[in-house]
Amino acid sequence: MNEIGRLDSDDRIALNLELEEILKLIDKNKIKPAEKRLVKIAKTPNYFVREYIGRYLSKHENPARIEKMAEQMLEHKIYGVRATALFFLYNSHYEEPEQLYKYIERTYDSVPWEVESIINDLWKRYPAMMKENMRSWIDSENSQRRSLSFHGMESIAQDDPVYIMNYIGKAIDDDTIAVQKKITHILTQVAKSNPIIVFPYIREWLAEADETRIKTIWISMKKMANIVVQKKKYDNREEFVILTEQTIEDWKNDENENVAEMGKRLQRIIVKYSNRY
Numbered sequence: 001m002n003e004i005g006r007l008d009s010d011d012r013i014a015l016n017l018e019l020e021e022i023l024k025l026i027d028k029n030k031i032k033p034a035e036k037r038l039v040k041i042a043k044t045p046n047y048f049v050r051e052y053i054g055r056y057l058s059k060h061e062n063p064a065r066i067e068k069m070a071e072q073m074l075e076h077k078i079y080g081v082r083a084t085a086l087f088f089l090y091n092s093h094y095e096e097p098e099q100l101y102k103y104i105e106r107t108y109d110s111v112p113w114e115v116e117s118i119i120n121d122l123w124k125r126y127p128a129m130m131k132e133n134m135r136s137w138i139d140s141e142n143s144q145r146r147s148l149s150f151h152g153m154e155s156i157a158q159d160d161p162v163y164i165m166n167y168i169g170k171a172i173d174d175d176t177i178a179v180q181k182k183i184t185h186i187l188t189q190v191a192k193s194n195p196i197i198v199f200p201y202i203r204e205w206l207a208e209a210d211e212t213r214i215k216t217i218w219i220s221m222k223k224m225a226n227i228v229v230q231k232k233k234y235d236n237r238e239e240f241v242i243l244t245e246q247t248i249e250d251w252k253n254d255e256n257e258n259v260a261e262m263g264k265r266l267q268r269i270i271v272k273y274s275n276r277y
Helices: 009-028 029-042 047-058 066-071 077-091 097-109 111-124 126-138 144-148 161-171 177-193 196-209 211-232 237-253 257-274
Strands: none
Touching: 009 029, 009 066, 009 211, 009 257, 029 047, 029 066, 029 077, 029 161, 047 077, 047 111, 066 237, 077 097, 077 111, 077 257, 097 111, 097 126, 111 126, 111 144, 144 177, 161 177, 177 196, 177 211, 196 211, 196 237, 196 257, 211 237, 211 257, 237 257
Protein backbone atom coordinates (compact mmCIF):
# COMPACT_ATOMS: atom_id res chain seq x y z
CA MET A 1 0.00 0.00 0.00
CA ASN A 2 1.44 3.35 -1.04
CA GLU A 3 2.08 5.87 1.72
CA ILE A 4 0.75 8.67 -0.47
CA GLY A 5 -1.50 9.00 -3.48
CA ARG A 6 -4.87 7.71 -4.61
CA LEU A 7 -5.81 4.04 -4.41
CA ASP A 8 -5.69 1.72 -7.39
CA SER A 9 -7.83 -1.40 -7.82
CA ASP A 10 -5.27 -3.66 -6.13
CA ASP A 11 -5.14 -1.34 -3.12
CA ARG A 12 -8.92 -1.38 -2.78
CA ILE A 13 -9.08 -5.18 -3.06
CA ALA A 14 -6.46 -5.58 -0.32
CA LEU A 15 -8.27 -3.11 1.93
CA ASN A 16 -11.64 -4.76 1.32
CA LEU A 17 -10.29 -8.13 2.42
CA GLU A 18 -8.82 -6.68 5.60
CA LEU A 19 -11.92 -4.66 6.41
CA GLU A 20 -14.21 -7.65 5.89
CA GLU A 21 -12.16 -9.56 8.45
CA ILE A 22 -12.49 -6.66 10.88
CA LEU A 23 -16.26 -6.54 10.35
CA LYS A 24 -16.52 -10.28 11.00
CA LEU A 25 -14.80 -9.76 14.34
CA ILE A 26 -17.19 -6.94 15.18
CA ASP A 27 -20.20 -9.08 14.25
CA LYS A 28 -18.90 -11.73 16.64
CA ASN A 29 -18.59 -9.02 19.30
CA LYS A 30 -14.81 -9.44 19.36
CA ILE A 31 -14.30 -5.70 19.73
CA LYS A 32 -10.76 -5.60 21.09
CA PRO A 33 -9.22 -7.76 18.32
CA ALA A 34 -11.21 -5.77 15.74
CA GLU A 35 -10.00 -2.47 17.14
CA LYS A 36 -6.40 -3.69 17.18
CA ARG A 37 -6.53 -4.64 13.49
CA LEU A 38 -8.33 -1.44 12.56
CA VAL A 39 -5.79 0.75 14.35
CA LYS A 40 -2.99 -1.08 12.57
CA ILE A 41 -4.25 -0.23 9.08
CA ALA A 42 -5.43 3.25 10.11
CA LYS A 43 -1.91 4.31 11.10
CA THR A 44 -1.12 4.99 7.44
CA PRO A 45 -0.03 8.52 6.43
CA ASN A 46 -2.10 8.14 3.24
CA TYR A 47 -5.14 10.43 3.36
CA PHE A 48 -6.98 8.39 0.71
CA VAL A 49 -6.56 5.14 2.64
CA ARG A 50 -8.01 6.72 5.77
CA GLU A 51 -10.90 8.17 3.79
CA TYR A 52 -11.63 4.81 2.14
CA ILE A 53 -11.61 2.92 5.44
CA GLY A 54 -13.98 5.38 7.07
CA ARG A 55 -16.42 5.32 4.16
CA TYR A 56 -16.32 1.52 3.83
CA LEU A 57 -17.02 0.87 7.49
CA SER A 58 -19.88 3.38 7.55
CA LYS A 59 -21.78 1.18 5.08
CA HIS A 60 -22.01 -1.66 7.58
CA GLU A 61 -25.62 -2.67 8.26
CA ASN A 62 -25.19 -1.79 11.91
CA PRO A 63 -22.68 1.13 12.08
CA ALA A 64 -23.64 1.79 15.71
CA ARG A 65 -21.47 -1.20 16.64
CA ILE A 66 -18.47 0.61 15.18
CA GLU A 67 -19.37 4.08 16.42
CA LYS A 68 -18.26 3.52 20.01
CA MET A 69 -14.92 2.27 18.76
CA ALA A 70 -14.57 5.29 16.47
CA GLU A 71 -15.39 7.70 19.29
CA GLN A 72 -12.52 6.25 21.30
CA MET A 73 -10.20 6.33 18.30
CA LEU A 74 -10.76 10.10 18.01
CA GLU A 75 -8.57 10.42 21.09
CA HIS A 76 -5.78 8.16 19.81
CA LYS A 77 -2.22 9.49 19.91
CA ILE A 78 -1.61 8.74 16.21
CA TYR A 79 -3.01 11.20 13.67
CA GLY A 80 -4.00 8.61 11.08
CA VAL A 81 -6.11 6.71 13.59
CA ARG A 82 -7.95 9.86 14.67
CA ALA A 83 -8.50 10.84 11.02
CA THR A 84 -9.88 7.43 10.06
CA ALA A 85 -12.32 7.58 12.96
CA LEU A 86 -13.48 11.04 11.91
CA PHE A 87 -14.06 9.88 8.34
CA PHE A 88 -16.20 7.02 9.62
CA LEU A 89 -18.27 9.34 11.83
CA TYR A 90 -18.60 11.86 9.00
CA ASN A 91 -19.95 9.25 6.60
CA SER A 92 -22.18 7.69 9.24
CA HIS A 93 -23.81 11.04 10.04
CA TYR A 94 -23.61 12.53 6.57
CA GLU A 95 -27.22 13.79 6.60
CA GLU A 96 -27.00 15.12 10.17
CA PRO A 97 -25.39 18.58 9.92
CA GLU A 98 -25.65 19.47 13.60
CA GLN A 99 -23.92 16.24 14.58
CA LEU A 100 -21.20 16.82 11.98
CA TYR A 101 -20.71 20.31 13.36
CA LYS A 102 -20.19 18.84 16.83
CA TYR A 103 -17.47 16.60 15.43
CA ILE A 104 -15.57 19.46 13.76
CA GLU A 105 -15.86 21.49 16.96
CA ARG A 106 -14.28 18.60 18.79
CA THR A 107 -11.50 17.77 16.33
CA TYR A 108 -10.51 20.99 14.53
CA ASP A 109 -7.15 21.13 16.32
CA SER A 110 -6.45 17.38 16.42
CA VAL A 111 -7.40 16.41 12.85
CA PRO A 112 -7.18 19.72 10.91
CA TRP A 113 -6.70 18.35 7.38
CA GLU A 114 -9.80 16.18 7.53
CA VAL A 115 -11.78 18.90 9.30
CA GLU A 116 -10.95 21.23 6.38
CA SER A 117 -12.56 18.76 4.01
CA ILE A 118 -15.68 18.43 6.16
CA ILE A 119 -16.04 22.20 6.66
CA ASN A 120 -15.79 22.70 2.92
CA ASP A 121 -18.56 20.16 2.37
CA LEU A 122 -20.78 21.71 5.07
CA TRP A 123 -20.47 25.17 3.51
CA LYS A 124 -21.75 23.69 0.24
CA ARG A 125 -24.60 21.64 1.68
CA TYR A 126 -25.68 23.56 4.78
CA PRO A 127 -24.70 27.23 4.31
CA ALA A 128 -27.37 28.58 6.69
CA MET A 129 -26.11 26.46 9.56
CA MET A 130 -22.49 27.32 8.82
CA LYS A 131 -23.18 31.05 8.67
CA GLU A 132 -24.72 30.88 12.11
CA ASN A 133 -22.17 28.57 13.74
CA MET A 134 -18.99 30.04 12.25
CA ARG A 135 -19.63 33.42 13.89
CA SER A 136 -18.08 32.19 17.12
CA TRP A 137 -15.02 30.76 15.35
CA ILE A 138 -13.74 34.10 14.07
CA ASP A 139 -13.64 35.42 17.64
CA SER A 140 -11.71 32.43 18.93
CA GLU A 141 -8.33 32.86 20.59
CA ASN A 142 -7.15 29.81 18.65
CA SER A 143 -5.66 30.94 15.31
CA GLN A 144 -6.16 27.52 13.74
CA ARG A 145 -9.87 27.72 14.51
CA ARG A 146 -10.04 31.21 13.00
CA SER A 147 -8.22 30.08 9.88
CA LEU A 148 -10.34 26.96 9.38
CA SER A 149 -13.52 28.99 9.62
CA PHE A 150 -12.81 30.53 6.19
CA HIS A 151 -12.25 27.21 4.45
CA GLY A 152 -14.94 26.61 1.84
CA MET A 153 -16.66 29.95 2.43
CA GLU A 154 -16.25 30.77 -1.27
CA SER A 155 -19.28 28.50 -1.79
CA ILE A 156 -21.52 31.42 -0.79
CA ALA A 157 -19.53 34.12 -2.60
CA GLN A 158 -22.22 34.54 -5.24
CA ASP A 159 -25.26 34.26 -2.98
CA ASP A 160 -24.23 36.16 0.15
CA PRO A 161 -21.18 38.41 -0.38
CA VAL A 162 -22.30 40.77 2.41
CA TYR A 163 -21.99 37.99 4.99
CA ILE A 164 -18.47 37.22 3.78
CA MET A 165 -17.36 40.85 3.78
CA ASN A 166 -18.68 41.43 7.29
CA TYR A 167 -16.97 38.22 8.38
CA ILE A 168 -13.66 39.29 6.85
CA GLY A 169 -14.07 42.67 8.51
CA LYS A 170 -13.85 40.99 11.91
CA ALA A 171 -10.52 39.40 10.98
CA ILE A 172 -8.94 41.96 8.66
CA ASP A 173 -6.35 42.96 11.29
CA ASP A 174 -5.43 39.40 12.26
CA ASP A 175 -1.64 39.14 12.17
CA THR A 176 -1.59 35.35 11.87
CA ILE A 177 -0.14 34.27 8.52
CA ALA A 178 -2.59 31.38 8.09
CA VAL A 179 -5.57 33.67 8.66
CA GLN A 180 -4.18 36.34 6.32
CA LYS A 181 -3.79 33.74 3.57
CA LYS A 182 -7.38 32.61 4.00
CA ILE A 183 -8.60 36.21 3.88
CA THR A 184 -6.76 36.98 0.66
CA HIS A 185 -8.11 33.82 -0.98
CA ILE A 186 -11.73 34.40 0.04
CA LEU A 187 -11.55 38.13 -0.71
CA THR A 188 -10.35 37.41 -4.24
CA GLN A 189 -13.09 34.83 -4.81
CA VAL A 190 -15.93 37.02 -3.60
CA ALA A 191 -14.61 40.03 -5.53
CA LYS A 192 -14.63 38.02 -8.75
CA SER A 193 -18.30 37.21 -8.13
CA ASN A 194 -19.50 40.55 -6.75
CA PRO A 195 -16.96 43.33 -7.35
CA ILE A 196 -19.51 46.12 -6.99
CA ILE A 197 -20.19 45.03 -3.40
CA VAL A 198 -16.63 44.17 -2.41
CA PHE A 199 -14.62 47.24 -3.41
CA PRO A 200 -16.46 49.75 -1.16
CA TYR A 201 -15.71 47.51 1.83
CA ILE A 202 -12.03 47.34 0.91
CA ARG A 203 -11.83 51.10 0.45
CA GLU A 204 -13.31 51.58 3.93
CA TRP A 205 -10.80 49.17 5.45
CA LEU A 206 -7.93 50.90 3.68
CA ALA A 207 -8.90 54.36 4.88
CA GLU A 208 -7.97 53.49 8.48
CA ALA A 209 -5.44 50.76 7.85
CA ASP A 210 -2.19 50.07 9.65
CA GLU A 211 0.74 48.21 8.05
CA THR A 212 -0.67 44.74 8.78
CA ARG A 213 -4.02 45.53 7.19
CA ILE A 214 -2.44 47.25 4.21
CA LYS A 215 -0.25 44.20 3.59
CA THR A 216 -3.25 41.84 3.67
CA ILE A 217 -5.27 44.05 1.32
CA TRP A 218 -2.31 44.58 -1.00
CA ILE A 219 -1.81 40.85 -1.50
CA SER A 220 -5.50 40.45 -2.34
CA MET A 221 -5.70 43.45 -4.64
CA LYS A 222 -2.45 42.51 -6.37
CA LYS A 223 -4.03 39.15 -7.25
CA MET A 224 -7.07 40.93 -8.61
CA ALA A 225 -4.96 43.29 -10.71
CA ASN A 226 -3.12 40.33 -12.20
CA ILE A 227 -6.44 38.63 -12.97
CA VAL A 228 -7.54 41.80 -14.77
CA VAL A 229 -4.40 41.77 -16.90
CA GLN A 230 -4.91 38.13 -17.85
CA LYS A 231 -8.62 38.48 -18.58
CA LYS A 232 -8.13 41.59 -20.73
CA LYS A 233 -6.31 39.41 -23.24
CA TYR A 234 -9.56 37.58 -23.90
CA ASP A 235 -12.55 39.68 -22.84
CA ASN A 236 -12.19 43.19 -21.41
CA ARG A 237 -15.98 43.59 -21.21
CA GLU A 238 -16.29 41.33 -18.18
CA GLU A 239 -17.86 43.09 -15.18
CA PHE A 240 -14.98 42.21 -12.86
CA VAL A 241 -12.41 43.67 -15.27
CA ILE A 242 -14.36 46.87 -15.87
CA LEU A 243 -15.14 47.54 -12.20
CA THR A 244 -11.65 46.67 -10.98
CA GLU A 245 -10.04 49.07 -13.45
CA GLN A 246 -12.55 51.78 -12.60
CA THR A 247 -11.98 51.28 -8.88
CA ILE A 248 -8.20 51.52 -9.26
CA GLU A 249 -8.62 54.69 -11.30
CA ASP A 250 -10.87 56.20 -8.61
CA TRP A 251 -8.55 55.17 -5.80
CA LYS A 252 -5.57 56.88 -7.45
CA ASN A 253 -7.25 60.24 -6.85
CA ASP A 254 -8.77 59.46 -3.48
CA GLU A 255 -8.31 62.01 -0.72
CA ASN A 256 -7.20 59.29 1.68
CA GLU A 257 -3.45 58.67 1.44
CA ASN A 258 -3.68 54.89 1.99
CA VAL A 259 -6.33 54.49 -0.68
CA ALA A 260 -4.52 56.70 -3.18
CA GLU A 261 -1.22 54.87 -2.70
CA MET A 262 -2.92 51.50 -3.17
CA GLY A 263 -4.54 52.74 -6.38
CA LYS A 264 -1.21 53.93 -7.76
CA ARG A 265 0.56 50.67 -6.95
CA LEU A 266 -2.19 48.65 -8.60
CA GLN A 267 -2.22 50.88 -11.66
CA ARG A 268 1.50 50.26 -12.14
CA ILE A 269 0.83 46.50 -12.25
CA ILE A 270 -1.86 46.85 -14.89
CA VAL A 271 0.18 49.24 -17.05
CA LYS A 272 3.37 47.21 -16.73
CA TYR A 273 1.91 43.87 -17.68
CA SER A 274 -0.67 45.12 -20.15
CA ASN A 275 2.19 46.57 -22.23
CA ARG A 276 3.62 43.07 -22.63
CA TYR A 277 0.67 41.90 -24.71
